[in-house]
Amino acid sequence: MAIRFDPNSAAAADSGIFGLPFSLADSSVAYLPVPWEATTSYGGGTAQGPAAILTASRQVDLFDAEVFRPYEVGLHLLPESSAVRRRGRAARKLALRIIARGGEIGRYLALRRALVEVNTASAWLNDFVETETGRLLTAGKIVGLIGGDHSTPFGALRAVAKRHPRFGILQIDAHADLRRAYEGFTWSHASIMFNVLERIPAVQRLVQVGIRDFCEEEWDYAAAQGRRSRIFPDAELQQHRHAGRPWARMVKEIVTALPRKVWISFDIDGLDSRLCPHTGTPVPGGLDFAEANHLIAAVARSGREIIGFDLNEVSPDPTGRSEWDANVGARLLYKLTAWTLVSQGLRQPRRI
Numbered sequence: 001m002a003i004r005f006d007p008n009s010a011a012a013a014d015s016g017i018f019g020l021p022f023s024l025a026d027s028s029v030a031y032l033p034v035p036w037e038a039t040t041s042y043g044g045g046t047a048q049g050p051a052a053i054l055t056a057s058r059q060v061d062l063f064d065a066e067v068f069r070p071y072e073v074g075l076h077l078l079p080e081s082s083a084v085r086r087r088g089r090a091a092r093k094l095a096l097r098i099i100a101r102g103g104e105i106g107r108y109l110a111l112r113r114a115l116v117e118v119n120t121a122s123a124w125l126n127d128f129v130e131t132e133t134g135r136l137l138t139a140g141k142i143v144g145l146i147g148g149d150h151s152t153p154f155g156a157l158r159a160v161a162k163r164h165p166r167f168g169i170l171q172i173d174a175h176a177d178l179r180r181a182y183e184g185f186t187w188s189h190a191s192i193m194f195n196v197l198e199r200i201p202a203v204q205r206l207v208q209v210g211i212r213d214f215c216e217e218e219w220d221y222a223a224a225q226g227r228r229s230r231i232f233p234d235a236e237l238q239q240h241r242h243a244g245r246p247w248a249r250m251v252k253e254i255v256t257a258l259p260r261k262v263w264i265s266f267d268i269d270g271l272d273s274r275l276c277p278h279t280g281t282p283v284p285g286g287l288d289f290a291e292a293n294h295l296i297a298a299v300a301r302s303g304r305e306i307i308g309f310d311l312n313e314v315s316p317d318p319t320g321r322s323e324w325d326a327n328v329g330a331r332l333l334y335k336l337t338a339w340t341l342v343s344q345g346l347r348q349p350r351r352i
Contacts, residue, residue, distance in 0.1 A: 003021055005020075007063065007069070009049050011058035015058060016060065017057050017075055018057045018062060019057070019062075020075055022078060024139075024141075027074030027076035027312050028140075029075045029340075030078060031143075033042045033079075033146045034125070034129060034145060036088040036148040036151070038091035039095050039151060039189050043278070043281065045278060048150045049148060050147070050148070052329070053146060053314055054077060057333065057334070064338055066350050067338035075337060078132075079167035084128065087124065090121065094117055095118045097114055118185060119186045122151065122186065125151075127155060129152065133156040134159040137159060137160070142308060143160075144311070144336065146333070147313065147323070151188060157169075160202075161200050166259065167203065168263070169206050170263070170265070171207065171209065172266045172267065174234075174269040174282075176213075176218040176231070177194065178191075178197075178222060179218060193208070202242050206228065207258055209295065210234045234286060238259075251298045258304060262299055264310075264336060268332070270286055276314070279313045279314065289332070296335060300340070301342070306343040309340060310330060311333055314326060315330050325352055
């Protein structure tokens with residue numbers, strides 16, 4: 001039975017994601033919210049990202065000038081897990097004691113125990129996300145994970161690897177996230193891609209775009225991966241811009257570096273910080289919204305299949321006076337969804 005609603009009308013305050021009425025059974029795309037930020041080491045608030053994106057999404061117009069009506073396939077946001085919320089708050093409280101010491105816990109027994117508990121809680125989260133993602137994939141859903149900090153998609157990638165023995169990751173981010181157990185946390189938000197490369201062999205290539213904050217150890221680690229890792233640093237992209245090289249030409253080089261199947265991992269701080277001023281670790285530079293959209297679109301138009309995606313580190317204004325971060329995040333989520341559908345043949349884009 002077709003679901004009837006007016007896509008041109010205002011969304012109700014208690015409606016679903018993007019104001020849509022679809023249930024999970026009626027939807028091709030399932031968004032998994034993961035309100036978790038246990039190891040965030042600078043600014044906080046990313047655990048509030050999924051709820052803030054939901055609220056802001058109701059202001060997004062459903063008609064898209066590039067993909068027209070992506071909503072027609074059904075888009076559904078799952079409810080947040082109270083267990084994730086509860087364990088995340090407890091882990092965050094313990095982690096802050098370690099973060100305050102820069103991870104130097106020495107012989108302090110209480111801090112050692114706290115570190116074990118945080119790592120255990122984070123491993124539990126990985127299992128939870130893997131189970132939920134696997135359940136959705138088995139049901140035939142396209143999964144979009146909404147964090148939370150950038151540690152949250154590890155379990156989803158593990159689930160995807162069981163169904164896709166070879167795929168690549170396009171990471172758009174200000175940070176390389178290749179640190180080994182940052183501040184002692186095995187599953188740190190700053191270690192997500194290190195853990196992916198070390199623990200998920202199905203990931204045949206990691207392509208990182210917009211990176212502008214990394215330590216020497218990360219740079220060396222990426223170089224040691226050989227062809228399995230390719231970084232397009234923001235400084236390099238900016239130099240090409242200043243030399244007059246078109247963004248479309250740079251995008252073609254980025255897309256060419258990707259394998260046929262691609263998971264997109266999008267940390268909102270990969271955008272220019274004016275678009276995400278309250279994210280946990282903002283860095284000057286980064287992509288404009290239109291540049292990011294062009295890159296994602298190019299992946300879809302190239303014939304590659306976007307097999308899923310995550311969007312992380314959206315932190316709402318702690319004063320509550322602005323919805324800007326969530327507004328940008330909601331629109332980025334809609335674009336990620338639209339181009340994923342195009343890549344899987346479920347929508348047809350406007351010809352250019």
